[in-house]
Amino acid sequence: MRGLFAKGSVARFVAIRLAATFVLLLALSFIVFGLLHLTPGDPARNLLGPKNPSPEALAAIREKYRLDQPFLRQYALWLGDVVRGRLGTSIRNNTPVTTLLADRVVLTFQLAVFAFGLTIVLGVPLGIAAAWRAGSAFDRTVSVTSIVGVGAPSYAVGLLLLYVFGVWLDIFPVYGSGDGGLDTWWHLVLPAITLAFGIGALVFKLTRTAVVAELQQDYVAFAYSRGLDQRQVRLLVLRNALIPVATSLGLVFGFLFGGTILVEVTFALGGIGGLLASSVTFKDIPVVQAITLLTATVIALTALGVDLLYYVVDPRVRKRGLG
Amino acid sequence: MSQPLPFSRRTLLQGAGASTLLLLLAACGDDNASSTTTGGGGGGGQASAKEIDTLTVAFPSSLSNIYPGQEAGNFNYYVAALVAEALVAPDSTGKLVGALAETWTHPTPTTYVYTLRSGVTFSDGSPLTADDIVYSVGVAKDEVMSPNTSYYWANVDSAEKTADNEVTITLASPDVAFEWGPCAANAMWVTAERFITAAGGEIGTPAGLLVGTGPYRVVSFEPDKGVELERVDTYWGGKAPVKTVKIEFIPEETTRVLARQSGDIDMAVSIALDQEQQWTETDATDVLFAPDRSFVCIDFNTAVEPFDDIHVRTAIAHACDRATYVAKLLNGHGEVATALTVPQQIESVVGDQARAKLATVFELGFDLEAAKAELAKSKVPDGFSCKVGVSSSAPQVSQFFQSLADTVKDLGIMIEVEEMPVEQWYDTIGSADWGLAYMWYFNATGDPAELISWFLAEGNPASYANEEVAALLQQQREEADPAKRVDLIIEAQTVAMADVPYVPLWWGEAATAINDKYTIEDFGPYTLLSPWTTRILTNG
Numbered sequence: 001m002r003g004l005f006a007k008g009s010v011a012r013f014v015a016i017r018l019a020a021t022f023v024l025l026l027a028l029s030f031i032v033f034g035l036l037h038l039t040p041g042d043p044a045r046n047l048l049g050p051k052n053p054s055p056e057a058l059a060a061i062r063e064k065y066r067l068d069q070p071f072l073r074q075y076a077l078w079l080g081d082v083v084r085g086r087l088g089t090s091i092r093n094n095t096p097v098t099t100l101l102a103d104r105v106v107l108t109f110q111l112a113v114f115a116f117g118l119t120i121v122l123g124v125p126l127g128i129a130a131a132w133r134a135g136s137a138f139d140r141t142v143s144v145t146s147i148v149g150v151g152a153p154s155y156a157v158g159l160l161l162l163y164v165f166g167v168w169l170d171i172f173p174v175y176g177s178g179d180g181g182l183d184t185w186w187h188l189v190l191p192a193i194t195l196a197f198g199i200g201a202l203v204f205k206l207t208r209t210a211v212v213a214e215l216q217q218d219y220v221a222f223a224y225s226r227g228l229d230q231r232q233v234r235l236l237v238l239r240n241a242l243i244p245v246a247t248s249l250g251l252v253f254g255f256l257f258g259g260t261i262l263v264e265v266t267f268a269l270g271g272i273g274g275l276l277a278s279s280v281t282f283k284d285i286p287v288v289q290a291i292t293l294l295t296a297t298v299i300a301l302t303a304l305g306v307d308l309l310y311y312v313v314d315p316r317v318r319k320r321g322l323g
Numbered sequence: 324m325s326q327p328l329p330f331s332r333r334t335l336l337q338g339a340g341a342s343t344l345l346l347l348l349a350a351c352g353d354d355n356a357s358s359t360t361t362g363g364g365g366g367g368g369q370a371s372a373k374e375i376d377t378l379t380v381a382f383p384s385s386l387s388n389i390y391p392g393q394e395a396g397n398f399n400y401y402v403a404a405l406v407a408e409a410l411v412a413p414d415s416t417g418k419l420v421g422a423l424a425e426t427w428t429h430p431t432p433t434t435y436v437y438t439l440r441s442g443v444t445f446s447d448g449s450p451l452t453a454d455d456i457v458y459s460v461g462v463a464k465d466e467v468m469s470p471n472t473s474y475y476w477a478n479v480d481s482a483e484k485t486a487d488n489e490v491t492i493t494l495a496s497p498d499v500a501f502e503w504g505p506c507a508a509n510a511m512w513v514t515a516e517r518f519i520t521a522a523g524g525e526i527g528t529p530a531g532l533l534v535g536t537g538p539y540r541v542v543s544f545e546p547d548k549g550v551e552l553e554r555v556d557t558y559w560g561g562k563a564p565v566k567t568v569k570i571e572f573i574p575e576e577t578t579r580v581l582a583r584q585s586g587d588i589d590m591a592v593s594i595a596l597d598q599e600q601q602w603t604e605t606d607a608t609d610v611l612f613a614p615d616r617s618f619v620c621i622d623f624n625t626a627v628e629p630f631d632d633i634h635v636r637t638a639i640a641h642a643c644d645r646a647t648y649v650a651k652l653l654n655g656h657g658e659v660a661t662a663l664t665v666p667q668q669i670e671s672v673v674g675d676q677a678r679a680k681l682a683t684v685f686e687l688g689f690d691l692e693a694a695k696a697e698l699a700k701s702k703v704p705d706g707f708s709c710k711v712g713v714s715s716s717a718p719q720v721s722q723f724f725q726s727l728a729d730t731v732k733d734l735g736i737m738i739e740v741e742e743m744p745v746e747q748w749y750d751t752i753g754s755a756d757w758g759l760a761y762m763w764y765f766n767a768t769g770d771p772a773e774l775i776s777w778f779l780a781e782g783n784p785a786s787y788a789n790e791e792v793a794a795l796l797q798q799q800r801e802e803a804d805p806a807k808r809v810d811l812i813i814e815a816q817t818v819a820m821a822d823v824p825y826v827p828l829w830w831g832e833a834a835t836a837i838n839d840k841y842t843i844e845d846f847g848p849y850t851l852l853s854p855w856t857t858r859i860l861t862n863g
Contacts, residue, residue: 045749052474056466057473060470061467061470095387167585174581
């Protein structure tokens with residue numbers, strides 16, 4: 001057992017990181033709870049809209065959602081529920097938060113995975129190919145296109161794709177998430193391309209920069225001088241360039257998972273991005289807490305995954321130990 | 324009713340020049356411009372109630388709950404109107420007619436006796452009983468189950484089954500406006516206890532849905548996605564022409580236009596006025612306009628300086644070029660408001676005289692010289708600075724205040740327009756921090772006293788008090804003669820508006836785009852608050 005958690009071991013590293021993630025989530029939950037509390041607006045009033053609110057109705061709503069309690073007590077009650085596995089009830093929807101999130105999380109996850117896949121398939125090989133031929137017409141063309149990709153707002157790209165492929169060519173559906181299964185994946189093609197367009201361009205640039213930097217290292221010239229053929233040298237270069245690329249890909253997934261809102265709105269997808277935005281302005285605290293913590297968990301676990309990947313691909317890290 | 328715009332296109336896509344560009348591109352492909360119609364149906368030619376397999380309708384925002392007692396946006400009402408009914412309902416002129424009650428009487432000032440229609444069944448085939456009506460009154464009155472309707476029922480002492488087919492509702496004090504309470508366009512949706520118990524106490528949620536006696540039953544409801552409804556063939560009012568109604572939530576207006584262009588949707592309610600042209604240029608599409616009983620006004624907090632000074636309020640009123648706002652900001656789809664009550668709330672009583680009767684309530688016109696003179700008489704003759712909070716879901720109101728700010732800056736009045744989420748705007752209503760505010764109010768009922776019962780009564784957002792007005796308000800509550808009551812309501816407003824606590828700006832219109840294969844019979848201000856898919860006709 002002691003050996004398993006010995007200094008520098010993977011298990012010890014993972015255990016420490018998980019504990020740190022837990023502390024981070026706890027702190028984050030308190031900060032988000034506090035910030036929402038400080039923002040103007042009253043959820044009970046929001047539920048009643050712009051009409052003459054009766055004091056009785058306001059009091060009944062506040063009591064039901066414990067909004068009449070002092071701030072710290074509200075937080076303690078919420079935390080107590082979470083520890084017991086209950087995420088509470090949405091004030092706006094009057095539905096348990098777990099029910100509300102179930103389908104949406106799956107949809108946003110599908111969208112993020114789809115876009116992530118496209119990002120890797122497009123960004124990494126193009127980045128490598130452009131770096132091999134740095135300065136060529138191919139490199140210049142792809143690099144200029146990537147500037148457009150990074151700069152273009154995702155809603156504009158989305159609407160353009162919708163017009164071309166949804167209306168004009170009539171290949172893909174214009175809105176919604178379909179009826180599940182393959183139909184949902186089909187509905188996610190244009191949204192995923194929209195997301196992948198901007199972020200893929202970023203990954204392309206990162207990959208290209210990393211590979212170009214490696215190609216300029218002394219060991220490359222040394223390898224050639226020792227008679228290694230181009231394929232062998234390139235494999236060597238790729239292996240070293242993979243570390244910064246892997247780090248960026250980890251961040252990209254976290255960004256994709258938490259950054260789907262504009263695409264969700266453009267394509268009328270009911271994911272967690274849109275829900276988070278409307279819940280924040282409504283001050284629907286249980287929903288905001290659940291989505292924030294979920295997103296933070298995904299980002300933290302992805303970062304952990306990336307660090308473990310270092311361990312696999314970088315012999316220096318393996319030798320030195322993690323943590 | 325509130326205006327449900329959880330996150331509007333404006334909030335998210337401010338300055339979205341790209342979408343405009345795209346629509347221009349999209350419009351190039353359309354050779355046949357479609358027609359624009361005000362009221363009535365579009366299309367032309369013979370229209371008939373032919374069987375329509377599926378009608379796909381796009382709403383511009385999602386719904387959290389399909390029971391309006393829980394979430395009372397306009398679109399919640401449009402869905403509930405197809406599924407559940409109440410004792411009475413508005414006809415196309417806004418006059419109340421029997422729905423689940425065949426007839427009703429008002430034997431004493433505090434008693435309403437409803438005789439139920441026979442042969443009415445719920446969508447599961449079970450018969451409607453007087454006990455279900457009594458139970459549904461309890462649901463509508465419950466502050467937790469129905470936070471949005473409970474206050475309509477606060478004056479109700481009891482609801483009792485007085486015969487097998489009769490329910491008697493007794494009020495604590497006389498109030499003729501109560502007649503609009505048991506109405507699915509306002510504050511009651513008849514269901515049965517067993518449906519709510521079976522759903523674990525939930526109503527209007529994806530698990531609880533809404534079960535009623537209307538022409539449709541809910542097949543599925545997914546917040547942020549849509550609602551699917553299926554026709555109930557045993558509906559007492561006859562079989563509706565549309566078999567399946569699919570309601571889709573598409574928050575981005577440009578996507579809605581593209582969805583219509585691709586033929587994926589047949590109909591879009593509440594289209595954005597600033598994209599009217601894109602809609603009218605869409606092939607095979609008619610755009611129907613009808614007043615939506617909405618009212619927009621400036622709301623001064625008369626307890627906050629300098630708006631406690633009537634000369635300041637009058638100066639601002641004179642600086643409002645209301646006719647131009649209607650023409651430019653609303654593209655003419657609306658009319659200059661001259662009172663708090665909208666014409667559609669008195670038309671069923673006074674007919675064509677509605678506008679003439681309301682015309683003299685507020686008469687301060689656009690006159691910059693008069694504005695200057697009024698300000699000179701005030702305690703801030705050199706002007707002042709103030710701010711106004713505007714919901715980002717109300718672009719026309721924001722444009723109005725920016726235009727007003729531009730007009731009054733020469734008088735020395737500096738108005739800073741602060742855009743904010745709709746929820747933060749709620750907080751500005753009647754707040755001491757916001758002496759200058761506005762109200763965009765959607766009247767839920769056809770009752771002419773709906774808004775003044777809040778805006779001129781105690782606790783109003785202008786902090787306005789006037790004993791004469793209070794006495795007139797009390798009188799109209801007890802006046803059983805509709806014509807006399809309308810006169811009292813107009814008199815109360817006339818007296819109050821002489822003190823300028825509010826500046827009425829416009830009465831609004833809503834636009835609905837529809838596949839020109841179809842038309843909506845008698846399309847008007849109350850259409851979408853009644854079972855509207857039963858009025859969808861097929862042209863040709």
